[in-house]
Amino acid sequence: MVESGLFYSTFVDPLLVKIRKKTAGHIAPGQKIVDIACGTGALVFELAKKADFVLGIDLSPSMIKKxxxxxxxxxxxxxxFRVCDASGLTTLNKHxxxxxxxxxxxxxxxxxxxNSVLNEMKRISKKIIIVDYAVPLPENFWGTGSKAxxxxxxxxxxxxxxxxxxxxGLESILKENDMTIETAEYFVQNIFHLVVAHPNHSKQ
Ligand SMILES: C[S@@+](CC[C@H](N)C(=O)[O-])C[C@H]1O[C@@H](n2cnc3c(N)ncnc32)[C@H](O)[C@@H]1O
Structure with a gap:
């Protein structure tokens, strides 16, 4: 689905400040990072405060323009920033x-x-960080609000x-795609799940 950068930066990005900071907490100075499906680049800019270089790729020209x-x-x-399909990152090299x-x-x-997106992530990088909804979501205002x-x-x-x-959710999908989870944490009223994982070497 191709989304609008202006809408996302106005209504969605301000809600996600804490998630960006939590993700950046797993980055070491000097690292080279790629943010897949980067949207308006809010996470890229947070990571760039620590990393040496951050590339953001997204399918939506509107997001990349923003x-x-x-x-x-x-x-x-x-x-x-580059307009790119995450399922075929042919211009990016192994590791x-x-x-x-x-x-x-x-x-x-x-x-x-x-499968194709996760395989591309495993091919181009040594470590993988994914943030998404927790499964199950809590049965409270926040969980119900997320579903709504x-x-x-x-x-x-x-x-x-x-x-x-x-x-x-993340844990099952990553395991099915030959990844080992190193750390997992939940935050923002337990509606988000942040997972640090690496590819299983025997399958690489
Ligand atoms: C919900 S937004 C998340 C944006 C950003 N990562 C964030 O944390 O705010 C999902 C993004 O995925 C992008 N997207 C959807 N399909 C894609 C694909 N096949 N390749 C790259 N990006 C894609 C959309 O354009 C959109 O910017």
Whole structure:
């Protein structure tokens, strides 16, 4: 699904500040990072405060336009943005990056994409950080609110969210895709799940 950068930066990004900071907490100075499905680049800019270089890629030209505008406006040198499909990152080399991140995107991908996107992340980076909805979501205002937001995002979006949920969320999907989870934490009223993982070497 291709989304609008202006809408996302106005209404969604401000809600996610804590998630970006938590993710950046797993980055070491000097690292080279790729943020897959980077949206407006909010996570890229947070990671760039610590990392040597951060590349953001997204399928939506509107998102990349917004991210590139912010980069230029704030003169952030150690970042780059490209329109790219996460399921075929043919211009990126094997183990080119220390870390690949994927934030709040897997739940909206069609399940047919899980394998190709995760395989590309494993190919281009040594370590993987993924943030997405916790499964199960808590049975409270926050959990119900998250489901309502996904419902309101449209039929295809909600169908993909439900499939992500039925598949058991990050932990199950990553294990099925030959990854070992190093650490996992829950935050923001336990609605988000952050997982640090690495590819199983025998399968590489
Ligand atoms: C919910 S947004 C998340 C954006 C950002 N990662 C964040 O944390 O705010 C999902 C993003 O996935 C992008 N996207 C969807 N399909 C994609 C694909 N096949 N390849 C790359 N990006 C994709 C959308 O354009 C959108 O920007």
């Amino acid at each position: 991210a590139s505008h912010t980069k230029k406006k704030h003169g952030i040198q150690n970042t780059e 080119e990056f220390d870390v690949a991140t994927l934030s709040l995107a897997l739940h909206q991908f069609s399940p047919q994409l899980y 937001i996904e419902y309101l995002a449209g039929r295809e979006h909600y169908r993909n969210f439900r499939t992500f949920y039925k598949n058991g």
